[in-house]
Amino acid sequence: MKSDAELQVLDRDIILKTQAGLPLIAEPYQQIAAELDIDVELLMQRIRIMQEDGRIRRIGAVPNHYRLGYTGNxxxxxxxxxxxxxxxxxxxxxxxxxxxxxxxxxxxxxxxxxxxxxxxxxxxxxxxxxxxxxxxxxxxxxxxxxxxxxxxxxxxxxxxxxx
CATH class of the missing domain: 3.30.70.3460 (Alpha-Beta Plaits)
Known part of the structure; x- marks a missing residue:
């Protein structure tokens, strides 16, 4: 069991690892968990907690409309x-x-x-x-x-x- 201080550091590390986007692979959370040396279950639990308390608002795709041909935006x-x-x-x-x-x-x-x-x-x-x-x-x-x-x-x- 991690202490509150350790969880705060972990949460910051998760944000640092994900803020520029998830890896474009079949199992991105498994890769992030491996890079942070934690179980994927702990990673998902911490992400859910940060969503619930508002530190993470959402996780979603950000399409590049121009590259998709939508240039008249x-x-x-x-x-x-x-x-x-x-x-x-x-x-x-x-x-x-x-x-x-x-x-x-x-x-x-x-x-x-x-x-x-x-x-x-x-x-x-x-x-x-x-x-x-x-x-x-x-x-x-x-x-x-x-x-x-x-x-x-x-x-x-x-x-x-x-x-």
Whole structure:
């Protein structure tokens, strides 16, 4: 049985080993456990605990949309009633061409938008068509909108801790 201090060190080591991504092999957790010289059961237990207490929010794949041919990606922004933003956000976030959707504060008078949804398409025209579908779904709740296209590709990474 490891002490609390040893578990804290182990948890940090697990984060350091996984923060840049899991190994692209059939059994990535077994490899990580072997590198940390622990049983895979302990590794999985520590990951579950860190997820439950919020130190790890999620584990998931991060596709490179550009390499998959989706080069017209745009952030659609929406001005919807604040009392409906969560309900409408869940509806829009469930669409297969929206990778993420979230509520953000308005900055009036210059920025009226409070709902953001990243729309993916193979061209800007396709993204605009999909944004129109979103507008149709929002109906009377859509007071204004826009689509912001990237001018360059930025490296997408989450926060990293140093080793």
């Amino acid at each position: 745009g952030m659609s922004v929406w001005d919807v009633p604040d009392e409906k933003v969560h309900e409408l956000g869940e509806m829009i976030g469930a669409l297969d061409y929206v990778s993420h959707c979230y509520h953000r504060p308005r900055f009036l008078p210059d920025w009226p938008y409070n709902l953001f949804a990243m729309v993916h398409g193979r061209s800007r025209e396709e993204v605009i068509e999909k944004a129109q579908k979103i507008a149709d779904l929002l109906g009377e709740h859509c007071r204004s909108r826009d689509v912001l296209f990237s001018s360059r590709i930025l490296k997408k990474t989450g926060i990293r801790i140093g080793g």
